[in-house]
Amino acid sequence: MEQFAEELKRTLGSMPDLIFRSAGSSLIVYMAGLADQQRIEREIVDPLTDNKHTGPSVITTPSVQLTDSYQQTVQSILSGMAAVAMRGQDQVLLANVAAYPDRGVPEPHVETSILGPQEAFSENLDTNVALIRRITKSEKLRMKVWHYGSVAHTEVRLLYFDQVAQDELVQEMSQRLDRVHLEDAFGSNYIAESIKDRPLSLFPTVQKTERPDVVANALMKGKVAVAVNNTPIVLLFPFTFWNAFETVEDIYLSYSSATFLRWIRSVFILSALLLPSLYVAITTFHNEMLPTNLLLSIAASREASPFPAFVEAFIMESIFEAMREAIVRMPRVLVQAVSVVGALVIGQAIVQAGIVSIPMIIVVSITGIASLMIPHYETTFAIRILRILLLLMAGGFGFFGIALGLFFTQVYLTGLRSAGMPYLAPVAPMLWKMLKKLIIRQPFERS
Amino acid sequence: MLRTLALLVPVWLLIAWICTGCWDRREIVDVAIVMITGVDEGQKPGTYRVHAHVAEPIQLGGPGEAGSAQTKKEPVTHLVTEGRNIDEARAKAERMLSRDIITSHRRVYLIGESAARKGMKDILDQISRNPMNRLSTLLVIAENTKAEKLMDTKVPLETFDVELFREFGLRKMRLPTSIKDYFIAATTPGQQPLAASFAKSKENKIMMSGIAIFRDHKLEGFIKGKEAIALSGMLGGKMGGSITIRIPQVKGDLSIHLDRLQLRRNVTILKGEPEFTFEVRAFGRVLDNRTNLDLSNPSIIQKINKASSEELEHTFKSLFHRLQKQFRADTTGMGTMIYKKHPGYWKRIEKDWPQMYPDQTIKWQVRTEITGVGSIGAPLFIPDNEVEK
Numbered sequence A: 001m002e003q004f005a006e007e008l009k010r011t012l013g014s015m016p017d018l019i020f021r022s023a024g025s026s027l028i029v030y031m032a033g034l035a036d037q038q039r040i041e042r043e044i045v046d047p048l049t050d051n052k053h054t055g056p057s058v059i060t061t062p063s064v065q066l067t068d069s070y071q072q073t074v075q076s077i078l079s080g081m082a083a084v085a086m087r088g089q090d091q092v093l094l095a096n097v098a099a100y101p102d103r104g105v106p107e108p109h110v111e112t113s114i115l116g117p118q119e120a121f122s123e124n125l126d127t128n129v130a131l132i133r134r135i136t137k138s139e140k141l142r143m144k145v146w147h148y149g150s151v152a153h154t155e156v157r158l159l160y161f162d163q164v165a166q167d168e169l170v171q172e173m174s175q176r177l178d179r180v181h182l183e184d185a186f187g188s189n190y191i192a193e194s195i196k197d198r199p200l201s202l203f204p205t206v207q208k209t210e211r212p213d214v215v216a217n218a219l220m221k222g223k224v225a226v227a228v229n230n231t232p233i234v235l236l237f238p239f240t241f242w243n244a245f246e247t248v249e250d251i252y253l254s255y256s257s258a259t260f261l262r263w264i265r266s267v268f269i270l271s272a273l274l275l276p277s278l279y280v281a282i283t284t285f286h287n288e289m290l291p292t293n294l295l296l297s298i299a300a301s302r303e304a305s306p307f308p309a310f311v312e313a314f315i316m317e318s319i320f321e322a323m324r325e326a327i328v329r330m331p332r333v334l335v336q337a338v339s340v341v342g343a344l345v346i347g348q349a350i351v352q353a354g355i356v357s358i359p360m361i362i363v364v365s366i367t368g369i370a371s372l373m374i375p376h377y378e379t380t381f382a383i384r385i386l387r388i389l390l391l392l393m394a395g396g397f398g399f400f401g402i403a404l405g406l407f408f409t410q411v412y413l414t415g416l417r418s419a420g421m422p423y424l425a426p427v428a429p430m431l432w433k434m435l436k437k438l439i440i441r442q443p444f445e446r447s
Numbered sequence B: 001m002l003r004t005l006a007l008l009v010p011v012w013l014l015i016a017w018i019c020t021g022c023w024d025r026r027e028i029v030d031v032a033i034v035m036i037t038g039v040d041e042g043q044k045p046g047t048y049r050v051h052a053h054v055a056e057p058i059q060l061g062g063p064g065e066a067g068s069a070q071t072k073k074e075p076v077t078h079l080v081t082e083g084r085n086i087d088e089a090r091a092k093a094e095r096m097l098s099r100d101i102i103t104s105h106r107r108v109y110l111i112g113e114s115a116a117r118k119g120m121k122d123i124l125d126q127i128s129r130n131p132m133n134r135l136s137t138l139l140v141i142a143e144n145t146k147a148e149k150l151m152d153t154k155v156p157l158e159t160f161d162v163e164l165f166r167e168f169g170l171r172k173m174r175l176p177t178s179i180k181d182y183f184i185a186a187t188t189p190g191q192q193p194l195a196a197s198f199a200k201s202k203e204n205k206i207m208m209s210g211i212a213i214f215r216d217h218k219l220e221g222f223i224k225g226k227e228a229i230a231l232s233g234m235l236g237g238k239m240g241g242s243i244t245i246r247i248p249q250v251k252g253d254l255s256i257h258l259d260r261l262q263l264r265r266n267v268t269i270l271k272g273e274p275e276f277t278f279e280v281r282a283f284g285r286v287l288d289n290r291t292n293l294d295l296s297n298p299s300i301i302q303k304i305n306k307a308s309s310e311e312l313e314h315t316f317k318s319l320f321h322r323l324q325k326q327f328r329a330d331t332t333g334m335g336t337m338i339y340k341k342h343p344g345y346w347k348r349i350e351k352d353w354p355q356m357y358p359d360q361t362i363k364w365q366v367r368t369e370i371t372g373v374g375s376i377g378a379p380l381f382i383p384d385n386e387v388e389k
Helices: A002-012 A037-050 A070-078 A125-135 A167-178 A187-195 A212-221 A241-245 A248-252 A255-284 A292-302 A309-329 A332-353 A358-372 A377-415 A432-439 B002-021 B086-094 B113-118 B121-129 B147-152 B162-173 B179-187 B225-234 B298-327 B334-341 B343-349 B353-359
Strands: A018-023 A026-031 A064-067 A082-086 A092-095 A141-148 A154-161 A207-209 A224-228 A234-237 B031-041 B048-055 B076-083 B100-102 B108-112 B138-142 B194-200 B206-215 B218-223 B241-245 B254-270 B273-289 B362-372
Touching: A002 A018, A002 A026, A002 A070, A018 A037, A026 A037, A026 A070, A037 A082, A037 A092, A064 A070, A070 A082, A070 A092, A125 A141, A125 A154, A125 A212, A125 A224, A141 A167, A154 A167, A154 A212, A167 A187, A167 A224, A187 A224, A187 A234, A207 A212, A212 A224, A212 A234, A212 A248, A241 A255, A248 A255, A255 A309, A255 A358, A255 A377, A292 A358, A292 B031, A309 A332, A309 A358, A309 A377, A332 A358, A358 A377, A377 B002, B031 B113, B031 B147, B031 B162, B048 B086, B048 B147, B076 B086, B086 B100, B086 B121, B108 B113, B108 B147, B108 B162, B113 B138, B113 B218, B121 B179, B138 B147, B138 B162, B138 B179, B147 B194, B162 B194, B162 B206, B206 B225, B206 B298, B218 B225, B218 B298, B225 B241, B225 B254, B225 B298, B241 B298, B254 B298, B254 B334, B254 B362, B273 B298, B273 B334, B298 B353, B298 B362, B334 B343, B334 B353
Parallel strands: B031 B100, B031 B108, B108 B138, B138 B194, B273 B362
Antiparallel strands: A018 A026, A026 A082, A064 A092, A082 A092, A141 A154, A154 A224, A207 A234, A224 A234, B031 B048, B048 B076, B194 B206, B206 B218, B241 B254, B254 B273
């Protein structure tokens, strides 16, 4: 047993949180902080010191395991189990007394909802899966497990509903997860990049969510979920372009409200993409298209501004993007103050100094608000980058440039796939039955 | 290799964009927007004098001001040039301005009476051929004055005087004679175009004075007053006028405001000659009752109907007398009626139609219906026993 202790000290180093405790004639080794000390006292130490007979049956911990593998013992200690080496026994007993420090079940802070449940995933994989199981008490839920990385040894699970998700989909995802070779897999994004269809693409092909109800809903529709330990984000496959227009609130609102919101969202997302380009194209190349009064108002504001429309648009867009990123990154207590400064600087000062014309500010504000309306966080990046590219095309070639840009985007999107499913389905290829679900939020069937 | 080429494509696109892409960019601040053009005869015979209003946006209020109420100066610049034809005048105008002239927002084209009488043909082609034109530009004639004088008059309530001409055409008269309408009328067999006309009233304000009648692209004359109401009603516009009628054996008269006309026209060929029958149903309201009659009595309304039908028929007859005998212009499209209904016959008489037109007679059947008398039946200020029921 002393050899055992020495071996351990050599492998793990004499760490202050590696605790050796002797009880009776046994040696208990565990990591303070990862193993629940109270439970060890109660379930392992007490029985061992009380009882005259020592043996594995004395310990009252619910899940125990006997092993003679040194590697497994080390891994188990690092995972929070307590290793009990008893005199005279060849094998070591591993008792699962793990109790990780953990956030419990937090509230969602990215995908908030007004009327729905306020639960989100935390970093503990078991808790997350338990949340999903609690919502869908279905016996069809299946999981496949992978472990990656020799350093982090992250556990990844593929969840799906048997006979609801298509077999080809499950096969495909399993194969992709098999092929992943990562030394350290921190976080679900690493896994996502490795199993995504086109990791370098601008548009997201995987849905990342922090809400268990979204995952449960998706599983019931036949999608597959990939849950990664130590990350509160669960990946969902497949993901089409139109999923980016749906919020979780859709199923918690009434039929007419949800449909109305969906239409407004679509209109605004379109304008988030196109409005600055349209403004630059129309005022520079096609001013016959504006009604005369509008043209004169815009001309009146533009008289004082020294920059051409395209440069103004660029300046304002850059400032807005910078402000947006700054607000996300700064400490929460400063947000109020900085937003006031931003509004003053941009709104009042720039306009009164006559550097940027007022219609441009209006356009950029509407665009900014519209881009904040996109429910899916990753799609906003795609839209923002595309918006700047379209602005370049519009500034150079007018409507023709916008048409060209949109055309190429269209071609690109049509060829994109997510877990084998075409990105623009059900619009391209046209699947008539699913089209209705896209345009309106279906009223739930009355039983 | 293919990979390198693929990565070079964005670079090439960027070069193309920077070097060549912006060649026809034109900022709003480099553009002069023409709001209205007026054409008159020039000082030398055979020349035209073109007067253009160019909008000055800076007068409308720049950035940071919430629209100051001190627009004493009208926000337009005036440009006057002369030339042997419109295009020469335009070229001269270009040399006077620092910005590029664009006419794509020009909504009214004003032609002075003398220039219109000389002939419209030379003016019309330039308007339509220029790619910056708008076929919906309204064509308007200035009566009795030069177009220039009309354009210089300040217009009440509107920032630009273009608005006055446009609102009249589109909203009040509903007979907008855009260039498109003019062309359609001029090329339809058996029809002559018309246009709205404006004049300067005695108090130096612009007033809509009537309808200008053209024949073969020359201005012939004007239809005014009651006849103009009848004519615009016939052609589908808003009538916008009142007629005064008297009922026999009743003291005083009434004013009827005519709302609309329903016209049914028919032409039949009898013994080689066309015979026209026009059925008119007019709808109107009594707006002013200067008699003692109680208008809530249906039999009195019948009498009013009869009286106004007679009055209307009289107006129509005088209208057509003027159109046929005085102007000899087939503005209402009687020739088109023949063309549409009896095309074979039309082919034979097409060339003779201008001579046949003045001799045509029309059988009128006019019926008026008073659809409303306002809020009161009898005049409220007359004691009950004096009201005729």
